Amino acid sequence: MDLNDAKASVVQDFAMFDEWLDKYEYLIDLGKKLDPLPEELKTEDRLIKGCQSRVWLDTSFEDGILVFRADSDAIITKGIISLLINVYSGRTPAEIAADDFSFVEQIGLKENLSPTRANGLASMIATIRAEAERYA
Amino acid sequence: MTVAEIRSQFPQLNEKVYGKPLVYLDNAATSLRPLSVIRKWDEMSSALSANLHRAVHAIANRATEEFESSRQAAADFIGAGSAEEIVFTSGATQGLNLVAFCLGEMKGFLKEGDEIIIGEAEHHSNILPWQFLAQRKGLTIKVLPVNDRGELRIKELPSLLGPRTRVCCIAQVSNVLGIENPVSEIAAHCHEKGCLLVVDGAQGVVHCKTSVGALGADFYAFSGHKLYAAPGTGVLWGRRDLLEQLPPYMGGGEMINTVKWSGSTFAPVPHKFEAGTQNMAGIPTLKPAFAFAQNSAHLPETERIMAFMPEALSRIGGLRLYGTPTDVSARIPLFSFTIEGAHHEDLALILDKMGIAVRSGQMCAEPLMDRFGVTGMLRASFAPYNTLEEAEYFVESLKRAVKMLKD
Numbered sequence: 319m320d321l322n323d324a325k326a327s328v329v330q331d332f333a334m335f336d337e338w339l340d341k342y343e344y345l346i347d348l349g350k351k352l353d354p355l356p357e358e359l360k361t362e363d364r365l366i367k368g369c370q371s372r373v374w375l376d377t378s379f380e381d382g383i384l385v386f387r388a389d390s391d392a393i394i395t396k397g398i399i400s401l402l403i404n405v406y407s408g409r410t411p412a413e414i415a416a417d418d419f420s421f422v423e424q425i426g427l428k429e430n431l432s433p434t435r436a437n438g439l440a441s442m443i444a445t446i447r448a449e450a451e452r453y454a
Numbered sequence: 455m456t457v458a459e460i461r462s463q464f465p466q467l468n469e470k471v472y473g474k475p476l477v478y479l480d481n482a483a484t485s486l487r488p489l490s491v492i493r494k495w496d497e498m499s500s501a502l503s504a505n506l507h508r509a510v511h512a513i514a515n516r517a518t519e520e521f522e523s524s525r526q527a528a529a530d531f532i533g534a535g536s537a538e539e540i541v542f543t544s545g546a547t548q549g550l551n552l553v554a555f556c557l558g559e560m561k562g563f564l565k566e567g568d569e570i571i572i573g574e575a576e577h578h579s580n581i582l583p584w585q586f587l588a589q590r591k592g593l594t595i596k597v598l599p600v601n602d603r604g605e606l607r608i609k610e611l612p613s614l615l616g617p618r619t620r621v622c623c624i625a626q627v628s629n630v631l632g633i634e635n636p637v638s639e640i641a642a643h644c645h646e647k648g649c650l651l652v653v654d655g656a657q658g659v660v661h662c663k664t665s666v667g668a669l670g671a672d673f674y675a676f677s678g679h680k681l682y683a684a685p686g687t688g689v690l691w692g693r694r695d696l697l698e699q700l701p702p703y704m705g706g707g708e709m710i711n712t713v714k715w716s717g718s719t720f721a722p723v724p725h726k727f728e729a730g731t732q733n734m735a736g737i738p739t740l741k742p743a744f745a746f747a748q749n750s751a752h753l754p755e756t757e758r759i760m761a762f763m764p765e766a767l768s769r770i771g772g773l774r775l776y777g778t779p780t781d782v783s784a785r786i787p788l789f790s791f792t793i794e795g796a797h798h799e800d801l802a803l804i805l806d807k808m809g810i811a812v813r814s815g816q817m818c819a820e821p822l823m824d825r826f827g828v829t830g831m832l833r834a835s836f837a838p839y840n841t842l843e844e845a846e847y848f849v850e851s852l853k854r855a856v857k858m859l860k861d
Contacts, residue, residue, distance in 0.1 A: 338472065338807045339858075346800075346858060370815055371799045372829065391829065392797035393859055394804075432806065435799070 324405045325421040332425040345397030352400040355389035366445050369438035371395045377449045414450035419443050457755045460839045463488040474809030477844045482835035484679050490742035495684050498735040507708045520738040528689045531744040533665030541690040541724040546656040547579040549675030549690035554583035556700040566592035569619045574599045575628035578818040580654040604631035604777040615647040622651050626658025630819045631777030632788030641670025661786040683743035684736035697723040704729035750838035759845045766849045787836035796859045798832040804855040
């Protein structure tokens with residue numbers, strides 16, 4: 319699936335739910351499905367700064383594509399980072415760096431998190447973008 | 455007053471969040487404000503805007519009267535000997551910083567190698583000012599630990615109190631554990647060894663009938679915003695002789711006597727500590743706030759919530775409640791807990807969508823989180839306007855949230 323289709327698919331999924339509790343159920347489900355990060359990769363340098371719960375992002379770069387793996391001790395946060403890496407993992411650094419991440423606005427995620435948690439979301443996005451720029 | 459009568463005085467209770475009635479259980483962070491407070495706040499802004507103490511005109515005089523009558527009300531509320539022992543601050547944090555800073559500058563009080571004792575359950579506001587002071591003056595900080603129930607291990611206090619211990623800093627009630635500490639007993643130990651006792655009353659003043667004399671504290675600080683008054687208001691009470699010995703905290707405004715290039719002299723207490731323009735609209739709201747606090751203490755409904763909550767929480771699988779005193783009468787209506795397999799942040803996010811405002815995280819008490827080996831907790835804290843029905847809705851919603859997270 320190309321990047322635009324991946325984003326459109328997430329937006330479509332979210333549009334199915336009217337209630338935010340249902341959207342949380344969806345995120346919780348995503349969080350539960352995400353493969354846990356091996357304990358030895360949950361290091362201080364992989365922690366995303368600015369999140370209330372702990373979120374680790376591991377980046378590897380092989381054959382011109384970036385692969386992200388992530389984990390969090392809070393399940394909704396894990397669902398959010400899972401949603402992001404489902405969209406952005408396995409793509410070229412240039413493709414990610416050129417993206418505006420605006421689909422996150424479309425699903426209303428930011429508005430539905432409290433300000434401290436919305437900052438956490440912004441940090442996740444900034445970290446993914448910075449990783450892409452580092453390899454681009 | 456009935457709970458219904460009380461609720462009608464708090465307009466924010468009519469707010470809806472996500473279309474659901476607001477259930478406000480974050481009172482230990484900031485309380486809601488009654489109409490009496492809102493009206494006073496409005497009156498100070500709409501009719502009595504003028505700077506205090508300095509002008510001769512009519513509005514300034516009336517504003518000054520409002521401000522100063524709050525000082526007397528504060529003295530009466532906490533049983534201080536005189537209104538002159540009441541220093542207005544922006545909150546407990548400023549009060550504690552003021553004491554820590556000024557004790558550090560008080561002639562001959564501290565020497566390198568002196569010691570400070572701090573309770574293990576303290577809020578960061580009663581840790582950081584002392585860490586700053588310790589760094590500046592080369593002091594050692596010792597910790598008075600809590601047991602697994604969250605009670606201070608008072609028996610260890612006499613051995614911690616040495617000949618070099620100068621100050622002991624304790625909360626009347628911890629903002630996480632909700633247990634009233636035996637402050638007068640701590641005071642007796644401290645004074646026997648010539649150590650000063652600084653008490654953080656931010657939570658205690660809201661729920662415990664407080665007399666600074668009976669507590670035996672040397673300094674006592676609290677915030678207005680947790681006690682139904684305007685935010686940015688607070689009180690620091692200090693023993694008169696100590697306040698007089700302390701140097702000023704900040705310079706400027708009405709805290710002076712004379713200012714000369716050759717040196718300056720300062721106003722008598724408490725004005726010596728009130729530099730710059732004061733919170734003119736906010737401070738006068740303390741008076742109606744004290745009146746509300748007095749009239750709403752220990753309502754039958756609050757007692758019912760107190761009986762219901764620990765029991766109902768204990769029936770949730772994997773839940774650990776922190777702050778379970780042997781003496782149940784030492785508990786205030788504040789409940790901090792963790793649930794195995796359900797992160798506090800997830801729970802708070804889901805409860806928010808159900809219209810419930812609670813606190814999650816470290817609650818400005820990171821050393822206490824470390825002590826219990828957790829990254830954070832969830833806290834529900836109640837006020838006189840909360841109902842048993844809300845407590846029941848909270849517990850049911852919590853169970854639903856846990857189910858969403860665990861299933």
